[in-house]
Amino acid sequence: MNAKKAATLALGILTSVGGFFDVGNIATSVQAGAVFRLQLLWPLILGTILVIFLVEMSGRFAAVTRQALPDAIRTHLGFAAWLGPFLILSLVHFLVLGAEIGGICFALHLITGLPVPFWALPVAALTWLFLWRTSFSAIENSTSLLGLVTLAFVVAAWLHHPPTGQILAGMLPTLPHHDPVRYWFMAVSLLGAVISPYMFYFYSSGAVEDKWDDSYIGVNRGVAFIGMGFGSVISLAAIVVAAVVLAPRGIQVDDYHQAALMLTQAFPFWGFVLFAASMAIACLGAAVEVALSMAYTTAQTFGWNWGEDLDPREDTRFCLIYTGAILGSALLILFGVDPLKLTLLTMAINAAVLPFIAIPFLLLMNDRKLLDKHCNGWISNGITLLTVLLSIVLAVVSIPLLIKGGS
Amino acid sequence: MKALKDYGDDDLELARDILDKQVVDREETKMGRVDGLVLELREGLPPRVDHIEMGGVVLARRLSPRLERWVDGWRRRFGVRKVARYKVPWSAVLELTSYHLKLDVAALETPNFDWERWLRDHVIEHIPRPLKGKKE
Numbered sequence: 001m002n003a004k005k006a007a008t009l010a011l012g013i014l015t016s017v018g019g020f021f022d023v024g025n026i027a028t029s030v031q032a033g034a035v036f037r038l039q040l041l042w043p044l045i046l047g048t049i050l051v052i053f054l055v056e057m058s059g060r061f062a063a064v065t066r067q068a069l070p071d072a073i074r075t076h077l078g079f080a081a082w083l084g085p086f087l088i089l090s091l092v093h094f095l096v097l098g099a100e101i102g103g104i105c106f107a108l109h110l111i112t113g114l115p116v117p118f119w120a121l122p123v124a125a126l127t128w129l130f131l132w133r134t135s136f137s138a139i140e141n142s143t144s145l146l147g148l149v150t151l152a153f154v155v156a157a158w159l160h161h162p163p164t165g166q167i168l169a170g171m172l173p174t175l176p177h178h179d180p181v182r183y184w185f186m187a188v189s190l191l192g193a194v195i196s197p198y199m200f201y202f203y204s205s206g207a208v209e210d211k212w213d214d215s216y217i218g219v220n221r222g223v224a225f226i227g228m229g230f231g232s233v234i235s236l237a238a239i240v241v242a243a244v245v246l247a248p249r250g251i252q253v254d255d256y257h258q259a260a261l262m263l264t265q266a267f268p269f270w271g272f273v274l275f276a277a278s279m280a281i282a283c284l285g286a287a288v289e290v291a292l293s294m295a296y297t298t299a300q301t302f303g304w305n306w307g308e309d310l311d312p313r314e315d316t317r318f319c320l321i322y323t324g325a326i327l328g329s330a331l332l333i334l335f336g337v338d339p340l341k342l343t344l345l346t347m348a349i350n351a352a353v354l355p356f357i358a359i360p361f362l363l364l365m366n367d368r369k370l371l372d373k374h375c376n377g378w379i380s381n382g383i384t385l386l387t388v389l390l391s392i393v394l395a396v397v398s399i400p401l402l403i404k405g406g407s
Numbered sequence: 408m409k410a411l412k413d414y415g416d417d418d419l420e421l422a423r424d425i426l427d428k429q430v431v432d433r434e435e436t437k438m439g440r441v442d443g444l445v446l447e448l449r450e451g452l453p454p455r456v457d458h459i460e461m462g463g464v465v466l467a468r469r470l471s472p473r474l475e476r477w478v479d480g481w482r483r484r485f486g487v488r489k490v491a492r493y494k495v496p497w498s499a500v501l502e503l504t505s506y507h508l509k510l511d512v513a514a515l516e517t518p519n520f521d522w523e524r525w526l527r528d529h530v531i532e533h534i535p536r537p538l539k540g541k542k543e
Contacts, residue, residue: 065506071429075428079466079469080469083470132537134537303430303437303438304523311539312536314436316522316526317523317526320526
């Protein structure tokens with residue numbers, strides 16, 4: 001493997017930091033660990049397997065056709081078929097962007113003590129500046145490098161010597177010992193946090209930005225596996241730490257303040273700062289990814305010029321979309337929407353909209369005219385169908401749970 | 408048309424292979440999509456593709472005439488895009504591949520780029536720009 005191809009791992013880690021271990025995962029993992037200890041590791045494992053397959057498929061699609069998913073779906077399924085999923089995806093992008101910006105604001109609030117809404121506009125400006133100034137590869141590299149801070153969770157989990165047997169047992173689905181409504185609601189939210197629908201759309205656009213071709217098919221497999229595996233290990237570690245530190249003290253994490261102390265046992269002095277830094281970086285990576293994803297999807301839907309490496313003069317509408325999205329979703333936080341509540345809501349919505357987003361994707365992955373011998377085999381189709389079925393069940397289950405169980 | 412790539416012996420289908428396809432200009436700048444296809448019916452002869460149409464109004468019409476009027480109303484109110492439907496005769500098509508339709512035009516001079524130009528002149532020019540687009 002040459003250096004350029006090895007560097008594509010950065011796309012995997014960026015996608016992972018942004019789409020996987022983001023504000024949604026911090027919130028759901030920490031809550032799951034605090035309330036159900038190690039019993040809810042299985043939704044994470046299940047979600048990870050599904051996500052590895054979905055990400056591999058979208059990368060393979062981009063490598064073979066040189067097209068990103070929104071682009072190809074509009075071309076091959078037509079405008080009328082794509083409009084619904086596109087509008088749903090735009091709403092998801094907008095809400096998730098709000099949650100991520102809220103996450104960064106919260107991390108800054110933890111460190112400075114200033115109120116969350118105070119940070120909304122400075123954070124929006126910073127996120128925007130990051131996108132405006134940097135090239136795609138610089139975003140990939142800086143975010144994946146900074147994302148390594150989140151490994152603090154893994155180190156903390158290690159230092160606590162968690163019970164290995166219980167961890168392995170938690171990886172298999174079991175019935176809850178208490179609070180069944182809350183248990184299933186959390187299982188749904190964990191899955192929704194892992195399988196973010198915008199993730200594989202983003203990944204395919206990133207692969208086009210990085211100019212992948214057929215020779216990347218093998219690399220793509222590794223990137224999907226390692227990138228998503230990275231996010232998964234960190235989320236697992238977050239559950240473990242919450243289970244060991246928060247659960248015995250009866251802390252149920254009704255807001256992020258309670259979560260912020262979870263690393264202080266492993267790192268007495270640095271724990272608080274590490275938590276805030278991990279949160280800020282994971283959320284910044286995610287905010288950048290989601291804002292870009294929204295701009296990619298919109299520009300491709302209407303056929304505008306797009307690309308993070310272009311001079312903004314050449315794709316003004318692309319820049320307008322991410323600028324507007326960042327500003328609009330920062331207003332949610334400025335006007336006092338609670339970041340944790342917004343996050344939990346978006347995770348449930350994620351699970352609910354997944355069928356609409358995954359079905360057009362599955363149709364394309366089976367198009368011989370487009371993919372020829374790189375079409376989906378029965379394993380990939382089976383996994384995607386399972387994901388779609390699962391997400392339909394989740395959708396049916398999550399909405400009543402959201403009303404009944406809440407958090 | 409000078410080049411018809413990737414299609415080999417397959418039939419070319421209007422809705423599947425041409426409608427909604429990415430449109431690029433001479434320099435391969437992405438300039439929109441084939442939002443509409445207009446056929447010409449001829450006495451005693453098979454129908455022929457007369458021109459392609461591009462624009463939000465064309466897209467809106469595909470969903471409902473009411474939506475078309477509404478979108479057109481907004482277009483007039485903003486007054487940036489002067490021509491609702493940008494029509495390009497089929498004779499201007501240079502190349503048709505599986506991923507794009509190349510037209511013998513300059514994107515920047517077309518109605519499709521009215522908004523792009525407006526944003527550039529009124530907004531982008533006033534913000535310090537990064538040195539992008541000069542790599543590789």
